[in-house]
Amino acid sequence: MKIAVLSRGRTLYSTRRIAETGRKRKHDVRVIDPTRASIKILPEGLELSVDGLKLEGFDAVIPRVGSSSMETSLHVLRQFELCGTAPLNTSQAIYLSKDKLAAQQVLAVHGINTPRxxxxxxxxxxxxxxxxxxxxxxxxxxxxxxxxxxxxxxxxxxxxxxxxxxxxxxxxxxxxxxxIKESSGSDIRVFVVGDRAVGAMQRQAAEGEFRANLHLGGTGEVVELSDELAELALKATHALGLSIAGVDILLSHRGPLVLEVNASPGLQGIETATGLDIAKDIIKLAEELV
CATH class of the missing domain: 3.30.1490.20 (ATP-grasp fold, A domain)
Incomplete structure (x- = not known):
């Protein structure tokens, strides 16, 4: 298989792990910086290139879309899709999940509880x-x-x-x-790949901080994934049309609440906390899609 990993940072942990794992499984993996890609819409068809070289014949594309270049990344991802490359998350689903209001609207109509x-x-x-x-x-x-x-x-x-x-x-x-006062700066991140909730970790905010994000000094540790939380994470992921997601869940007096569904979840925290090979799960999903 020929796989494109759409990422601005080829040395970032998640990008590196996905690319290395794909190559270990004998796939041709190329990391593509979307900000260097050229999109052409011509009478003879659509074309995508980097440094003058056409990007052709890719079977699957794995998007790692950050907020700093989201619009550009989604344009490139959409071009891949229209050229027949199978995306592990579609441009439309990523765009929806990145808009916190739109995502909550969709989750609500699917009967998924979120914070008011x-x-x-x-x-x-x-x-x-x-x-x-x-x-x-x-x-x-x-x-x-x-x-x-x-x-x-x-x-x-x-x-x-x-x-x-x-x-x-x-x-x-x-x-x-x-x-949600009772969450005490803690949430549960459930990692979904395809039709499986593959693992979970509990994230705890740093002292004096209410946000549990690891980028802000929070810590993560493995937690047993209950059937209830696994089902909730899968339902939220699929409601937004995603195949890969990190679903953040708060435990409240009203029951579990979906705080956010991340379309480009980092691998380092959850692989370190759980010992799971999430990168392998992602590559196996790409193999199943093609």
Whole structure:
């Protein structure tokens, strides 16, 4: 098989592990920086190239799409798709999952519980919306952000409005979200590959931090994956049309809540915490798709 790994960082842990594992399984794997790719739409058809060399004959493409180059990456991924290459996550599904509001809308109509959330650009409506999601403190998060960026806790209505007005000033949108106090800065990351929840870890935020992201100093340790959480993670992943995902789940007094579904989850934390070979699972999924 000929596999493209779409990533700006060929030395990053996840990209390196996927590429090395694919090569060990005797596949021709090429890491492609989407910001260096040229897309051509010509009378004779679609063309994709890097440094003047056509990207042809790829059987599968594994996208590792970061927020810094998301639009460019999705354009390149879509070109691969239209040229007949099987994606392990489609451009449409990634775009949907990266929009926190849109993702929550889709999860809700599929009957998947999430933290109560609201959005509005009218300052006069904010106080009521905060009450509607459970009252202060609330979490304010930009609708597009990764690794915990653009997420703050507002302790009062006034502070929430101040944060929102700052975000609006940058022409961005923000969610007002219920603060799940009982989670105590902890969540469970379930890694889904295809039709299997392959493993899980519990992430704990660093001292003084409420976000459990490992990039922010959080820690991860292996946790037994219950049937309930595995089923929830699979349902959330497939509701958004994804094949590979890291599903972040909060344990609340209302039961488990899906906080976020990450379309490009990092491998290092979960492989280190669990000892699982997630990269192998990803390559095997590519083999099954082709």
């Amino acid at each position: 959330s609201a959005i509005c650009r009218d300052p006069s409506a904010i106080a009521q919306l905060i009450e509607d999601v459970g009252g202060a403190p609330v979490v304010i998060k930009v609708t597009r952000g990764t690794h915990g960026s653009g997420v703050v806790v507002a302790e009062s209505t006034n502070s929430a409005l101040s944060v929102l007005e700052t975000i609006w000033g940058f022409q961005s949108e923000a969610l007002i979200q219920e603060f």
